[in-house]
Amino acid sequence: MNASQHVCCRLQPFGESVFATWSRLAAEHGAVNLGQGFPDFDGPPEVIEAAHQAMQDGHNQYAPMQGVPVLRTAIAQSAGEQMGLDVNPDTDITVTAGCTEAISAALLGLLNPGDEVIVFEPFYDSYPASIAMAGGVMRPITTRPPHFGIDLDAVRDAVNNRTRAILLNTPHNPTGHVATHDELKGLAAIAHEHDLVVIADEVYDRIVFEGEHRSIASLEGMWERTITLRSMAKTFSMTGWKIGWAIAPPALSAAVRASHQFMTYSIANPLQHGAAVALGLGDSYYVGLHRDYLARRDLLCNALEQVGFGVHRPAGTYFVMCDHTNFGFDGSESFCQHLVEHIGIAAIPPGSFYSNPEDGRDLVRFAFCKTMPVLEEAIRRLSLLA
Ligand SMILES: Cc1ncc(COP(=O)(O)O)c(C=O)c1O
CATH class of the missing domain: 3.40.640.10 (Type I PLP-dependent aspartate aminotransferase-like (Major domain))
Incomplete structure (x- = not known):
């Protein structure tokens, strides 16, 4: 039976989100997940406390x-x-x-x-x-x-x-x-x-x-x-x-x-x-956010450069696009498959971000919205690629 047989024609072309696929593979292989763009740390505690308080105050x-x-x-x-x-x-x-x-x-x-x-x-x-x-x-x-x-x-x-x-x-x-x-x-x-x-x-x-x-x-x-x-x-x-x-x-x-x-x-x-x-929270919060992400960006990008990626260092966001062609794989899917299975890192092959997936075949996306120890573990694993 075709699993998508009931999906309307407007949505037939889209299938499973690439993030679900690669987060699942990350879990299966015990990989460090630099795929999906979610931080592995919490936001400001006073914000969480304010939501608790709002529930106590009857905003339900x-x-x-x-x-x-x-x-x-x-x-x-x-x-x-x-x-x-x-x-x-x-x-x-x-x-x-x-x-x-x-x-x-x-x-x-x-x-x-x-x-x-x-x-x-x-x-x-x-x-x-x-x-x-x-x-x-x-x-x-x-x-x-x-x-x-x-x-x-x-x-x-x-x-x-x-x-x-x-x-x-x-x-x-x-x-x-x-x-x-x-x-x-x-x-x-x-x-x-x-x-x-x-x-x-x-x-x-x-x-x-x-x-x-x-x-x-x-x-x-x-x-x-x-x-x-x-x-x-x-x-x-x-x-x-x-x-x-x-x-x-x-x-x-x-x-x-x-x-x-x-x-x-x-x-x-x-x-x-x-x-x-x-x-x-005001400006001091944004200053800290910027400082921490700059440190994460530079730590990961420097390491990616060192092992041989062509790094397109981002001017903004917490993602970095890299050229993986130095490693000799046949496109980004097979590169990411190797990375998750043998190196223990999940990243995103960006083909599904293009109308023609071939435009993304030389590229791979890493997310650096992770704590320093997690990024350091990823970097330790990356050295296996060199
Ligand atoms: C460009 C862009 N727009 C929108 C979103 C989604 O934002 P939200 O989680 O608030 O729905 C994301 C999340 O990755 C994003 O990267």
Whole structure:
């Protein structure tokens, strides 16, 4: 019997997520898991305590559809400061089940059947599935090593009269590229010229090592046409809470809310109270986050270089893309299979992040959102490759 026989045709092409596959293989082989991008440490204890307290205080029933006021106020304040914009907590913020729901809610709320969305590949794997679920059509634009920059001419060529949105991820998973001011200005000009919406996935906005993260929404005239998406997951090392949010002017928030209200309606109430405390931690928290991730990035990247990988050191995020071709394997799947079985490290072959998996055959993605002892153990094992 075909295990996917009941899956609708929109979702048939997608199969099991690559993260589930490689986390399972990691467990089977007792490998250090540098595959899936979840931290192996907890977020700030005062945030966890605040969620406990919220449960004790009786915040245990449905939250408002758009999110609890205290969290929306905290988001509006911190995002407003960061973007230099006046963000209204009542009309401009919608709290979602992680950024993943925010991506789907934005696409489901915006797209009519056949509308096209420009996406930069390699992409976060929910993008093509979410576009398909919304009845849209993905228009991928491939970014290439070593810089994985945005080719604005390719974007101009991809736009046509069906184009509705540009789905931009910066800092970018998996390449670590942080969009430059010129790239953002170029995208903004295209969005203006063709009346496009930009969906800006900024879940790694606080994990930047080189350059500067800038929200496209903060560029002149872009607030009106941008939906900015963020989440607790990466910034506060709370991937399991699944608290994310969309920031957008009222007309675009209406699109997000139109679908969100019928997908999840509202999000875990006590966790939203915890998230509000997280956003109030202030700059010293972000300084520590940056310092710790910089140390992890450099430790792993130096070791990867030493054993012979071509390392595309990321300017942001907690992932590093490497060229594995020095090791002589026939593509990234067989390289990752060898790595998990014989070296004891799980990594991600990035083929499923491309519309044509062959574009990822020379590359492998490692995550460094792990404690130093775990990274050191991985590095000890990596020496077996040399
Ligand atoms: C680019 C990008 N967007 C969104 C997400 C999902 O965020 P969340 O866990 O808040 O749903 C991830 C998680 O890996 C990601 O890398």
